[in-house]
Amino acid sequence: MESDDRFSWKYGGWAGQVLWVDLARGKLVTKPLDEELALTYLGGTGFAARWLFDMVGPEVEPFSPENVFILATGVLTGTLFPQASRHVVAAKSPLTDIYGEAHAAGHFGPELKFAGFDAIVVTGRSEKPVYIYVEDGKAELRDASHLWGKTTYEAEDMIKEELGDRQVKVAVIGQAGENLVRFAGVFNDHGRAAARSGIGAVMGYKRLKAIAARGYGGLKIAKPDEYYDFMLELGRKMLAHPFTPDRVKYGTNSLVELMQAIGRLPTYNHREGVFDEWEEICGERITREYLVKPKADFACYQRCGRFVRIPAGKYVMIGKGPEYEGLDALGANVGNSDLEALIYANHLCNLYGMDVISAGGVIAWAMECWEHGLLTKEDTGGLEFDWGDPELIVQLIEMIAFRKGFGDLLAEGVYRAAQKIGRGTEKYAMHVKKMEIAAQDGRAQKSMGLAHVTSNRGADHLYAFPVLDEVGFEKEIAERFGEQYLPEMTDRLNPKYKGIMVAELEDFCAVVEAVGVCKYGTVIPPVFFYPDLARALTLTTGKEYTEADLRLIGRRIVTLQRLFNVREGITRKDDTLPERFTKEPMPRGPAKGQVVELDIMLDEYYSYRKWDLETGIPKKETLRELGLEREVEELERRGITIPP
Numbered sequence: 001m002e003s004d005d006r007f008s009w010k011y012g013g014w015a016g017q018v019l020w021v022d023l024a025r026g027k028l029v030t031k032p033l034d035e036e037l038a039l040t041y042l043g044g045t046g047f048a049a050r051w052l053f054d055m056v057g058p059e060v061e062p063f064s065p066e067n068v069f070i071l072a073t074g075v076l077t078g079t080l081f082p083q084a085s086r087h088v089v090a091a092k093s094p095l096t097d098i099y100g101e102a103h104a105a106g107h108f109g110p111e112l113k114f115a116g117f118d119a120i121v122v123t124g125r126s127e128k129p130v131y132i133y134v135e136d137g138k139a140e141l142r143d144a145s146h147l148w149g150k151t152t153y154e155a156e157d158m159i160k161e162e163l164g165d166r167q168v169k170v171a172v173i174g175q176a177g178e179n180l181v182r183f184a185g186v187f188n189d190h191g192r193a194a195a196r197s198g199i200g201a202v203m204g205y206k207r208l209k210a211i212a213a214r215g216y217g218g219l220k221i222a223k224p225d226e227y228y229d230f231m232l233e234l235g236r237k238m239l240a241h242p243f244t245p246d247r248v249k250y251g252t253n254s255l256v257e258l259m260q261a262i263g264r265l266p267t268y269n270h271r272e273g274v275f276d277e278w279e280e281i282c283g284e285r286i287t288r289e290y291l292v293k294p295k296a297d298f299a300c301y302q303r304c305g306r307f308v309r310i311p312a313g314k315y316v317m318i319g320k321g322p323e324y325e326g327l328d329a330l331g332a333n334v335g336n337s338d339l340e341a342l343i344y345a346n347h348l349c350n351l352y353g354m355d356v357i358s359a360g361g362v363i364a365w366a367m368e369c370w371e372h373g374l375l376t377k378e379d380t381g382g383l384e385f386d387w388g389d390p391e392l393i394v395q396l397i398e399m400i401a402f403r404k405g406f407g408d409l410l411a412e413g414v415y416r417a418a419q420k421i422g423r424g425t426e427k428y429a430m431h432v433k434k435m436e437i438a439a440q441d442g443r444a445q446k447s448m449g450l451a452h453v454t455s456n457r458g459a460d461h462l463y464a465f466p467v468l469d470e471v472g473f474e475k476e477i478a479e480r481f482g483e484q485y486l487p488e489m490t491d492r493l494n495p496k497y498k499g500i501m502v503a504e505l506e507d508f509c510a511v512v513e514a515v516g517v518c519k520y521g522t523v524i525p526p527v528f529f530y531p532d533l534a535r536a537l538t539l540t541t542g543k544e545y546t547e548a549d550l551r552l553i554g555r556r557i558v559t560l561q562r563l564f565n566v567r568e569g570i571t572r573k574d575d576t577l578p579e580r581f582t583k584e585p586m587p588r589g590p591a592k593g594q595v596v597e598l599d600i601m602l603d604e605y606y607s608y609r610k611w612d613l614e615t616g617i618p619k620k621e622t623l624r625e626l627g628l629e630r631e632v633e634e635l636e637r638r639g640i641t642i643p644p
C-alpha cells in the first residue's frame with residue numbers, strides 16, 4: 001500500500017483518511033480526507049453524492065470498470081450518539097441506471113472508523129476475486145477465490161477465521177452479488193443489509209467479495225467533557241421514550257398490525273391494502289414463537305434487530321429474522337401466510353445477499369401476471385403460480401440468486417422483466433424509476449405516495465421516511481414544520497402540505513445519513529432533531545454547526561443527487577407512479593376509494609424546493625444558494641437547460 005502516512009486531522013469525529021483502491025492495478029492509496037468536502041458534506045450520503053457526481057457521468061455503464069463503488073461512514077458513526085452505527089454504500093445502480101445508494105447499521109461502520117478510515121472508494125475491476133482488509137491505518141488486497149460461491153454468513157465467518165480474530169467486522173456479498181442479480185445488496189454482521197439499488201452486484205462485477213475492518217484506535221472528540229454529558233442526556237431521552245420498549249420487544253414487526261389498521265399493508269402486488277391473514281405474519285407471533293433475542297447495533301438503545309430460530313420442520317434456520325418490509329414483501333404482498341416459509345425465504349435473501357423488497361416485488365409481479373393469463377408455463381419453464389404458494393416462493397428465491405431458469409428473468413428486476421415479456425405485463429410492474437415499491441401504499445398515506453416518486457434512488461420509503469402523518473404526531477409536526485400546517489399535514493389522506501413535508505424530511509434524512517445515525521430515534525420515534533445533531537457535531541468535531549447549517553447541507557445533498565439524475569436524463573416525466581396508485585381506487589379497507597393525487601403534491605414539492613414546475617430541474621437561483629454553480633456549468637456543457 002502507498003500511503004501519505006498518518007497525519008493529524010484537526011477536527012474530531014472524522015478519522016481523517018480515505019482509502020482509494022484501483023482493482024485493475026491492485027493499487028491501494030491512503031489520502032487525507034479533503035477538509036472542504038468533510039465540512040460541507042459531513043460524510044455518508046454526502047460523500048457518496050459528491051464523489052458519484054464528480055466521477056460517474058452518463059457515459060459510465062453500471063456494469064463497467066469505470067463505475068465507482070463507495071463505502072462511507074458518517075462523521076458521528078462510531079461515537080456515542082444513540083444509534084450511531086451507520087454506513088452507506090453507493091454506485092451508479094445496475095437496477096435503476098441512476099444514482100444508487102443503500103445504508104446499513106451494525107458494527108462495520110464504527111469499526112472502519114476505528115481502523116482509521118472514513119471511507120473507501122473503489123475503481124476498476126479485479127481479474128480474480130479479492131477482498132480488502134484494513135487494520136489500523138493499513139490496507140491490503142487479499143485473495144478471495146476460496147470465498148467465491150459462499151453465502152454472506154459463510155464468507156464473513158471464513159474471513160474472521162483466516163484473520164484469526166472474531167472481532168473483525170465484514171461487509172460482504174453473497175451469490176446474488178456474484179451472479180449480478182440487479183438487486184443484490186451488501187451485508188454485514190450476519191444479516192444487516194445495505195440492500196437497495198443493487199450495489200452488491202457492482203461489487204460482484206468488480207470481483208470484490210468483501211471488505212474487512214479491524215481497528216484498535218479511538219476517535220478524537222473535540223470537547224470530551226461536554227460531549228460525554230450530552231451523549232448521556234441523549235441516551236436517557238431515548239430510553240425514556242414510550243416507543244423504546246415496544247421496539248425492543250417487536251422490532252419493526254409490530255408495523256404489520258398498524259399498517260393493517262390504516263389500510264396500508266400492500267397485499268397481492270399492491271392491489272389491496274389489507275391482508276385477511278395478517279395475524280399469521282404479525283410481530284407478536286414472531287416474538288412469541290420464534291424470537292431468540294433482540295439484537296442491538298453499535299450504540300443502540302432500541303435493539304430492533306430480530307435473532308430468530310425455526311428449530312424443526314421443513315424450514316430449519318437460525319439467524320437474522322424478517323423486519324416489517326420482509327414480512328410484507330414475502331408475506332402479504334405475495335399472499336403468503338405461512339410464517340415459517342416466509343422467515344426461511346427472508347433468511348435465504350440474507351444468505352444469498354439480495355434485497356428482500358425487490359425479490360418479493362418481482363415474485364408478486366409474476367403471480368399477478370399469471371393470474372391474468374399473461375405468463376404461461378412456456379415463460380416460466382413449467383412452473384405454475386398461485387398466490388401465497390410457500391414452496392414456490394422459497395424455490396424462486398433460490399432460482400433468482402443463482403439465475404436459474406425463470407429466476408434469470410426475475411433477477412433483472414421487475415421493470416426489465418416486464419419489458420422483456422411485454423404483452424401488457426408492464427401494467428403490473430410496481431416500480432418507480434425501475435426500483436420495486438416497498439411495503440407502503442400512497443393511497444392510504446399520501447405523503448408516502450409522493451416520497452416514493454421524489455426519492456433520488458427510485459421508489460423508496462426511507463429517503464424521506466414521512467411517518468409523522470401515519471397516525472398523527474400532531475405535536476411533533478407542529479414543532480418540526482410549524483403550526484400553520486395543521487391540521488392538514490397531520491391527515492394522512494389529505495394531499496395538502498405533503499410536498500412541503502416530503503421535501504423537508506428528505507433534507508433531514510440526508511443529514512441523518514450523512515452523520516451516520518439511525519432513522520429510528522431521529523425520524524421515528526421523533527426524538528432527536530436538527531438542534532441535537534448540530535450540538536453533537538459541534539462538541540464532537542470542534543467546528544461550530546447550527547441548525548441552519550445542517551438544513552443547508554441536507555438540501556445541498558438532495559439537490560446534488562437530483563442533478564446526478566438530471567444529467568442521466570431524469571425529469572418530471574419520470575417522477576411518477578404506476579397507474580394502480582393514481583387511477584385504481586383502493587378497493588377495500590380503511591383507505592377504500594382513495595387514489596394518490598400526485599400532480600397536486602408534486603407541484604407543491606417543486607415550488608417549495610424552487611425547482612422548475614414543468615421539468616422538475618432545480619433552478620439556477622436555487623443552485624447558487626447551495627453553492628452548486630460548478631454543477632450548472634457541467635450540465636450546460638452537456639446540453640441540459642437549467643432554468644433561471
Ligand code: SF4
Nearest residue numbers: 105297300304518520
Ligand atoms: S434501531 Fe435497529 S437499525 Fe437502528 S441502530 Fe438500533 S438495532 Fe440498528
